[in-house]
Amino acid sequence: PADNNGTAPTPLTNYLDTQYFGEISIGSPAQMFNVVFDTGSANLWVPSQSCSPFSTACFTHNRYDASHSRTYVENGTGFSIQYASGNVRGFLSEDVVVVGGIPVVQVFAEATSLSAMPFIFAKFDGVLGMGYPDVAIDGITPVFDRIMSQHVLKEEVFSVYYSRDPKHSPGGELVLGGTDPNYYTGSFNYVKTKDTGKWEVLMKGVSVGTRTMFCAEGCTAVIDTGSSYITGPASSVSVLMETIGADLDESGYKVNCDTQYSLTHEDYILWQSQIEGEVCKVTFRGLDVPPPTGPLWILGANFIARYYTEFDRRHNRIGFAAAV
Numbered sequence: 001p002a003d004n005n006g007t008a009p010t011p012l013t014n015y016l017d018t019q020y021f022g023e024i025s026i027g028s029p030a031q032m033f034n035v036v037f038d039t040g041s042a043n044l045w046v047p048s049q050s051c052s053p054f055s056t057a058c059f060t061h062n063r064y065d066a067s068h069s070r071t072y073v074e075n076g077t078g079f080s081i082q083y084a085s086g087n088v089r090g091f092l093s094e095d096v097v098v099v100g101g102i103p104v105v106q107v108f109a110e111a112t113s114l115s116a117m118p119f120i121f122a123k124f125d126g127v128l129g130m131g132y133p134d135v136a137i138d139g140i141t142p143v144f145d146r147i148m149s150q151h152v153l154k155e156e157v158f159s160v161y162y163s164r165d166p167k168h169s170p171g172g173e174l175v176l177g178g179t180d181p182n183y184y185t186g187s188f189n190y191v192k193t194k195d196t197g198k199w200e201v202l203m204k205g206v207s208v209g210t211r212t213m214f215c216a217e218g219c220t221a222v223i224d225t226g227s228s229y230i231t232g233p234a235s236s237v238s239v240l241m242e243t244i245g246a247d248l249d250e251s252g253y254k255v256n257c258d259t260q261y262s263l264t265h266e267d268y269i270l271w272q273s274q275i276e277g278e279v280c281k282v283t284f285r286g287l288d289v290p291p292p293t294g295p296l297w298i299l300g301a302n303f304i305a306r307y308y309t310e311f312d313r314r315h316n317r318i319g320f321a322a323a324v
């Protein structure tokens with residue numbers, strides 16, 4: 001349950017600074033799942049026991065077994081999500097879901113097919129969407145809305161800390177109902193959400209040093225805890241990468257590791273040791289989202305790792321503070 005000051009923390013695991021996930025349970029007795037708490041979506045789905053044996057991505061993850069839960073309620077409505085990078089198909093079920101110790105009766109999707117790309121790379125089992133109900137597929141009330149209607153939280157907010165060091169424990173923390181002062185310094189700077197219904201803000205510009213290079217007249221930025229990187233219109237990102245001397249190859253932008261960056265490079269350079277030696281990946285990606293949704297920038301995990309973020313449903317605003 002929410003602890004005595006009306007907040008409920010969930011520790012997160014940091015996998016390679018690109019996937020941050022925490023544990024929830026579904027069913028009675030509890031079946032445990034690792035989920036990404038994704039502000040860019042608003043549905044809960046986990047792999048299903050009745051997943052096709054040919055779906056590798058399904059088979060290498062924890063699967064929900066309705067027949068082993070005494071609180072399972074059948075629904076059966078079809079469900080599918082089309083991601084940019086893949087898709088999830090299945091059917092709806094209802095059961096008790098426990099997040100941060102708070103139980104809710106929740107309609108969620110049992111995934112019976114998960115596209116190999118990208119889910120074979122996923123260390124998490126499923127996704128718990130923390131977006132607004134407007135984004136929810138099949139009009140399902142999202143988990144956080146079910147928790148808010150229980151009036152157990154001190155504030156109708158949730159906050160996210162993502163560590164920047166895979167060795168740091170915990171790798172991050174989600175707090176329902178408040179913030180965790182252990183993970184930020186200074187005060188919050190609040191930004192109104194663009195039009196309520198999505199965790200997106202009006203970004204006033206993208207600058208390198210003191211020079212505003214893009215979005216000078218304002219553009220949309222999604223604050224997306226479920227995305228690994230910062231993405232922007234491909235043309236803008238390619239100019240940005242040129243400025244920092246990065247080259248593009250099939251796996252994204254790279255720079256050589258000993259180039260000094262006047263800009264806080266640790267915020268967007270991901271050092272990885274690979275077979276062929278050390279590789280420094282730039283965590284910016286070009287991604288052209290077609291209108292009307294796009295063009296937009298997506299500020300993902302590496303942005304959130306730099307700025308402790310509070311998502312405020314009461315005031316439809318997002319707060320940023322310097323992460324420790």
Ligand SMILES: CC(C)(C)OC(=O)N[C@@H]1CNC[C@H](C(=O)N(Cc2cccc(Cl)c2Cl)C2CC2)C1
Binds near residue numbers: 119
């Ligand atoms: C329109 C709608 C379907 C709601 O859009 C979304 O749901 N949009 C989601 C927005 N947030 C990121 C989501 C995403 O890309 N992944 C895949 C992913 C991300 C990082 C690392 C890995 Cl390995 C993977 Cl598989 C889900 C896991 C969160 C899509």
